[in-house]
Amino acid sequence: MKYSIFSLARAAFSGHKNWQRTWRDASPKDRYDVVIIGGGGHGLATAWFLASEYGIRNVAVLEKGWIGSGNAGRNTTIIRSNYGLPGNTGFYELSMKLWERMEQDLNYNAMVSQRGVVNLYHSDAQRDAYARRGNTMRINGIDAELLDLAAVRKMMPFLNFDNARFPVQGGLLQRRGGTARHDAVVWGYAHAASALGVDIIQNCEVTGFVRDANGKVTGVETSRGRIGAGKVGMAVAGSSSRVAAMAGLRLPIESHVLQAFVSEAIKPLIPNVMTFGAGHFYVSQSDKGGLVFGGDIDGYNSYAQRGNMPVMEDVCEGGMALMPMIGRVRLLRQWGGIMDMSMDGSPIIDKTPVDGLYLNAGWCYGGFKATPGSGLVFAHLLARDESHAEAARFRLDRFRTGAMIDEKGQGAQPNLH
Amino acid sequence: MRIVCPFCGERELGEFTYLGDAKPVRPAAGASEDEVFDYVYLRDNVAGDTSEYWYHGGGCRAWLKVTRNTLTHEISAVEPAAGVGARQAAR
Numbered sequence: 251m252k253y254s255i256f257s258l259a260r261a262a263f264s265g266h267k268n269w270q271r272t273w274r275d276a277s278p279k280d281r282y283d284v285v286i287i288g289g290g291g292h293g294l295a296t297a298w299f300l301a302s303e304y305g306i307r308n309v310a311v312l313e314k315g316w317i318g319s320g321n322a323g324r325n326t327t328i329i330r331s332n333y334g335l336p337g338n339t340g341f342y343e344l345s346m347k348l349w350e351r352m353e354q355d356l357n358y359n360a361m362v363s364q365r366g367v368v369n370l371y372h373s374d375a376q377r378d379a380y381a382r383r384g385n386t387m388r389i390n391g392i393d394a395e396l397l398d399l400a401a402v403r404k405m406m407p408f409l410n411f412d413n414a415r416f417p418v419q420g421g422l423l424q425r426r427g428g429t430a431r432h433d434a435v436v437w438g439y440a441h442a443a444s445a446l447g448v449d450i451i452q453n454c455e456v457t458g459f460v461r462d463a464n465g466k467v468t469g470v471e472t473s474r475g476r477i478g479a480g481k482v483g484m485a486v487a488g489s490s491s492r493v494a495a496m497a498g499l500r501l502p503i504e505s506h507v508l509q510a511f512v513s514e515a516i517k518p519l520i521p522n523v524m525t526f527g528a529g530h531f532y533v534s535q536s537d538k539g540g541l542v543f544g545g546d547i548d549g550y551n552s553y554a555q556r557g558n559m560p561v562m563e564d565v566c567e568g569g570m571a572l573m574p575m576i577g578r579v580r581l582l583r584q585w586g587g588i589m590d591m592s593m594d595g596s597p598i599i600d601k602t603p604v605d606g607l608y609l610n611a612g613w614c615y616g617g618f619k620a621t622p623g624s625g626l627v628f629a630h631l632l633a634r635d636e637s638h639a640e641a642a643r644f645r646l647d648r649f650r651t652g653a654m655i656d657e658k659g660q661g662a663q664p665n666l667h
Numbered sequence: 668m669r670i671v672c673p674f675c676g677e678r679e680l681g682e683f684t685y686l687g688d689a690k691p692v693r694p695a696a697g698a699s700e701d702e703v704f705d706y707v708y709l710r711d712n713v714a715g716d717t718s719e720y721w722y723h724g725g726g727c728r729a730w731l732k733v734t735r736n737t738l739t740h741e742i743s744a745v746e747p748a749a750g751v752g753a754r755q756a757a758r
Binding site for chain 1: 673679680684685687688704705707708709710711712713714717719735736737738739740
């Protein structure tokens with residue numbers, strides 16, 4: 251099924267009753283060249299890049315629930331590439347460039363909207379830090395603009411500029427950043443991967459690994475039977491420790507809960523994605539009109555996919571400090587997702603000590619923007635058995651060698667990243 | 668989530684700060700690199716009942732050892748952490 255203005259017109263004339271399913275809901279075969287555990291954005295993107303870039307089409311994606319039912323459906327849909335450390339800067343820009351061509355590549359409308367991301371600063375020190383980050387981005391060919399107060403006032407006149415404690419002084423703008431429709435990203439990758447022969451298998455929970463006499467992983471045990479595999483890739487951020495434990499691995503990861511919020515729909519108000527630099531609050535407005543926002547993780551280990559009141563209060567306070575006018579807007583929904591918090595705040599894309607098992611994990615709460623880049627570099631690793639140039643620093647052994655990528659400089663305390 | 672502090676009674680979560688898993692024990696001086704690496708970076712990250720350290724900064728400022736289920740957030744036991752707090756509680 252190919253989408254175009256003509257397919258839309260045809261379907262419209264038949265009252266939109268004849269749309270076909272956009273991807274195949276497959277049943278497992280006995281064996282695949284590559285089995286990917288996890289049918290979220292990263293797993294499906296990996297499958298699509300394996301099939302389209304690396305010519306490996308005998309691929310299965312195994313999903314415990316339904317595709318996109320985990321963090322792919324729970325994020326705040328922000329895309330950006332404003333990172334400051336070697337390893338992250340190049341990787342997230344690779345991902346940003348893939349966002350810019352995703353819809354053409356996949357023949358699917360992912361509603362990628364480059365509306366700009368503004369990180370506000372509230373002190374001289376924070377301005378200097380953002381100037382440094384902006385310079386790092388520009389040196390690496392990424393767009394960044396340091397906005398002064400007048401420029402921010404013009405762009406977002408509704409902010410509380412006179413907040414006595416945290417006056418807005420300016421912001422760091424990445425115009426190419428923005429948002430994308432998270433569900434459509436999952437469906438788009440499923441659509442394009444399925445068309446190239448990838449089997450997407452839902453309600454298929456991995457319950458163990460099949461190992462040969464040398465310890466090499468040769469398949470997985472699942473709730474739908476044993477499936478043989480040349481290689482197995484894990485893309486199960488949130489549950490990485492649980493799946494890795496089945497292979498006898500302990501990871502430098504803790505699972506934490508991050509909450510997200512949507513308000514009732516209001517008329518267009520917020521023109522971009524913006525972050526409050528004096529607390530932890532980020533917000534954008536969805537096309538339906540809801541304010542989509544979030545803040546810190548709750549701070550305690552959790553697999554419960556729900557958070558608690560103190561963080562909810564803290565996030566809403568951040569919003570009120572930034573734009574007191576939203577005080578009359580009612581909260582519509584709130585939910586939680588489980589984050590793979592790594593020990594340095596950066597992801598891990600690497601082989602594991604277990605032969606035949608590959609790891610894509612540790613995305614903390616920044617996994618959504620990385621979806622296309624993560625898919626490409628993980629597919630590269632699975633196909634070539636070596637790291638992609640832009641993921642060469644996301645090594646599992648960096649915690650042992652000391653080559654950490656710690657953007658916040660918090661050290662090995664995952665709930666502070 | 669509320670935590671029943673053995674010194675202060677039931678208090679809301681906002682009064683407490685989380686440290687993490689209570690299982691890792693700091694290796695002795697002179698321990699091998701592997702032991703230190705394991706202590707600093709690797710975690711069991713248990714899905715289920717786990718024992719962890721919380722600090723009651725908004726109350727008695729004692730360190731507590733809390734047994735909590737990470738799948739449900741249910742707390743089954745709270746005791747003073749080893750050290751001065753535990754000695755105080757034993758008196």
